[in-house]
Amino acid sequence: MSFLFFTAVGLLAATLGSLVGLGGGIIIVPALIYLGPYFIGKEVSVATAVGTSLAVLIFTAFSSTWSFHKQRKVDFRSGWLYFLTCGPGAMLGSFLTQFVDATTFQLAFGIFMLIMALLLIFKGYLKPVNVRWAIQRTYTDDHGAVHTYGYGALPALAIGLVVGIISGLFGVGGGSLFVPAMMLLFRYPPHVATATSMFVIFLSSIMGTVTHVALGEVDVWMVLGLAPSALVGGWIGARIASSLSSGKLLWVLRITFFLVAVRMIWEGLG
Structure with missing residues (x-):
């Protein structure tokens, strides 16, 4: 039963996470906390769920990044810039997890998921800001269309820091913030934003996991159970x-995020 549970959770989280640049942790953490007692026979603490999720994200993000790299969609130059602050931010967020009790975490994570659900709902109606940033890049898609986008070093570093802290604290990839920010502030093409986000998630997950391991907050056996299907899912x-439009799948994510958010906020307030 536990094998099937880990396989299903790892595959679902990695596939959905890779598809929209989320990383999958936003599914793994609630699954371990709420379903762990039923399928693996023990309760999973908040810190262990977060640390284990972040460790699994290494495999998810690596698999996804490699696939996107072969499709030439990853902007490595800007990705390394984001990582300068995202990596240390992930370590800081991971360190802070030990000071957050279960009730506070559930409330904070629920609010975070609710914000992510609202972002996914309204991002189609939001328009990119019309700013010509100092650093300009171009991308030619599979149909030959040329896309121009740009970014500023300081705003990129600030976004990386915020995403890194949230990533380490909640055990999520942070792509749910990265992708909208890259598209709305810097006008990244959607596929480039998703692919580059997964590259940064891969690097920052390694650094955040190192901190969680040092604090004894990573369950190696659960990581080994989740990692194989996460590689495939990525x-x-x-x-x-x-190759496909993710419109219908985005609605599944929106509804899932909203329901889980309400459940966690309810538990946190209770």
Whole structure:
């Protein structure tokens, strides 16, 4: 039963996470906390769920990044810039997890998921800001269309820091913030934003996991159970993202995020 549970959770989280650049932790953490007692026979603490999720994200993000790299969609130059602050931010967020009690975490995570659900609902109606940033880049898609986007070093570093802290604190990839910010502030093409986000998630997850391991907050056996299907899911999500519209799947994510957010906020307030 536990094998099937880990396989299903790892595959679902990685596929959906890779498809929209989320990373999948936003599914793994609630699954371990709420379903762990039923399927693996023990309760999973908040800190362990977060640390284990972040460790699994290494495999998800690596698989997804490799697939996107072969499709030439990853902007490594800007990705390394985001990582300068995202990596240390992930370590700081991971360190702060030990000071957050279960009730506070559930409330904070629920609010975070609710914000993510609202972002996914309204991002189609939001228009990119019309700013010509100092650093300009171009991307030619599979249809030959040329997309121009740009970014500023300081805003990029600030976004990286915020995303890194949230990533380490909640055990999520942070792509749910990265992707909208890259598209709305810097006008990244959607596929480039998703692919570059997964690259940064891969690097920052490693640094955040190191901190969680040092604090004894990573369950190695759960990581080994989740990692194989996460590798497969990361590859599947990247392939789907390159060929299919994710509109219907986004609605599944919106509804899922909203329901889980309400549940966690209810538990936190209770």
